[in-house]
Amino acid sequence: MSETKKKKKLSFPTAFTVLFIVLFLSCILTYIIPAGLYSKLSYDSAKNVFxxxxxxxxxxxxxxxxxxxxxxxxxGDIEKFLDGSINKPVSIPGTYEKVEQKPxxxxxxxxxxxxxxxxxxxxxxFVFILGGIIGVLNAIGAFSAGIAALSRATKGKEFILxxxxxxLISLGGTTFGLAEETIAxxxxxxxxxxxxxxxVLVCIASVYMGSCIGTMFATIGPFSVVVASNAAGISFANxxxxxxxxxxxxxxxxIIYILVYAKKVKKDPSKSxxxxxxxxxxxKFKTEGEAPALTLKFKIILLVFIASFGVLVYGVASQGWWFEQMTALFLVTALIIGFLSGLGxxxxxxxxxxxxxxxxxxxxxxxxARSINIVLxxxxxxxxxxxxxSNLVMGMNKNIFIVMMLFIYLILGFFIPSTSGMAVLSIPIMAPLADSVGIGRDAVISAYVYGQGLMAFITPTGLALASLAMVNVTYNKxxxxxxxxxxxLVVFCILMLILQVNL
Structure with a gap:
């Protein structure tokens, strides 16, 4: 009995407890760190003024x-404000002022x-509607039938998964910022x-690490490098x-890192x-026992479900969809599946x-998780x-400067997890500093996406804990x-940034 109690006492806290601890520490920071603000500029399209x-x-x-x-x-270029490419308040360099503390x-x-x-x-x-669909698919046995069929098809070549x-997820991350949508x-x-x-960690790694690595090394990401490049006054092609x-x-x-861990787990499950x-x-996921046959009805239902993800990607990538539209899509999908399922x-x-x-x-x-950002x-x-x-890195050697930029954005990524928010708040301040050390502003853009991407892997203010909660895995694991x-990745990013400022 005492041994059981001891194990419970030493167990890692749940995601809720971790978040409340971070929330408490964030409140403490508002007493310690002086309050201050930059003046912000925004475009008023109704009046055509700043x-x-x-x-x-x-x-x-x-x-x-x-x-x-x-x-x-x-x-930034005036056209980027007028056409809505920059649609959030931008920090104005040289306007920082301390304000009354607001603990x-x-x-x-x-x-x-x-x-x-x-x-x-x-x-x-969005999460609730998704959960509802999964509940119906599990109840009728379509999920079990589809998984069993896929398992048979990939037998001996599971690493392909x-x-x-x-x-695929990394590709979505680098092109259109696939992140929150992966919860589904x-x-x-x-x-x-x-x-x-x-x-389950192999699955979480494939999805979450794939998303993080894609957004971290964004090539044409509209919510990161495009917004940041606009704010820096350069083309995102730089x-x-x-x-x-x-x-x-x-x-x-x-992929190599995940495959190494996955191979170890498959060879010896106790290494997990x-x-x-x-x-x-x-x-929970019913991996044991005999699955039902993959009937024509199940095939149609699963096809409808899978097709909805194709529509989602199209909507997000080319139609500017956000959660309102994505939720509506899955609500329609739920109704179609309900009709096809034959359930009363x-x-x-x-x-x-x-x-x-x-x-x-x-x-x-x-x-x-959002409450932490609200407090800050x-x-x-x-x-x-x-x-x-910004004062710390001014006038540094260019190699030290760009490495420092990486770690600065890693730290800032905790306080400002939004990529577009970080871009319009920080890039107008940080990008001009590149001029003073003789490097291109595009290097600062790279440091920004690399640093914030690194923090995204672990920050409680992002999607990490929500992703882990989907399958009940604790943060320490x-x-x-x-x-x-x-x-x-830190070593890799440093090498890439030093190459960028020297070539």
Missing amino acids: AITDSKGNITEMPATQESLDQLKIT QGAKEFIIAPISGVYDTIGIIL IIAVTA LYPILVPVFLAAKYD GFNFRLIAFILGTALT FVYDQREEFEA EKEFINQFLIGAGDLLGVAFIVGI ENGMVSDTILYFF WLKLILPFMGI
Whole structure:
């Protein structure tokens, strides 16, 4: 009895506890780090003017012209503001001012998670609808039948799953920023990987590492390199060749790393970092027992489900879809599957709600993760950190400068996990510093995506904990897998950046 209690006492806390600990520490930071703000510029299309909000909240207007941008030392092209390419407030260089401290206390600590849930309601509803579909597919046996058929088809060549999934998701990440959308893939792919005799970490790694490595080495990512290049006043084609090489090599390194771990697990399951949960996963994802036959009805249902992901990729990549449209797509998919399944109306709703309920924890984690950013934003400490680092690197040797930029963006990635948000807040400040050390601004863009991408692998404020919660894996087990790989990536990024500033 005492031994059981001891094990429970020493077990790693859940994602909820980790997030609340980070939230508490973030509140403490708002007491320690001085509050400060840069003045922000935004384009008012209704008036065709630039609205400038200073640190005290006062708003002034300037003509929406290139001369105004030049006067404010903002390097972006006026056309990028007028056509909506830059549609978020941009930091104005040289305008940082300390403001009255706004520490986030007990009241803010309590309210922040609630605000976080409201802020992420789009993602949360998407997760619920997805869970409902999975619940129906599991109830009718279509999932089990499809997984069994796929397992038979890939027998002896299961490693192809890892290569295909990681490469495809990485490609989506580098081109259109595939990230949050990958949450939908875990309930589908985890049973497939388990049937192939891998563990759930192999699946999480293929999906999450694939997404992170793609967005980290973004080539034409509209929410990262394009926005950042616009803010820096350069074409996103600048530095493209270096980012493309980094993407290809980085994806190859990722696949090799996952394959090495996967081979070890397949050869000896006890080597798995989640070996102690194997029975739990087998029960949850029904990897044992005889699966039903893959009938024509099941084939049609699964085809509809898979086709919905093709539509999702098309919508996100070319139609500017976000969670409202993606959720609507899956709602329609759910109704079609419900009709084809032959389940009665009551049974369909019941299984749908059971599936949605299974992802309730994931939904709350998404909201609580957002609460950390809310606390830091309201405490007004992010601009202070940016101001400190911009002064730190000014006038350095170019090689030391670009390496420092990598680590600065790695740190900033915790405070500002949004790639587009980071771009418009920091690039107008950081990119001009490249001029002072004699390197191209495209190198700063590369350091920005590399550094923020590195932090995305582990930051609790991003998708890491939500992804782990999809299959009930604790944070420490993920860190055990990912930290050695992050060390490899840091060395790789440093080499790529030094090559970029010297060639």
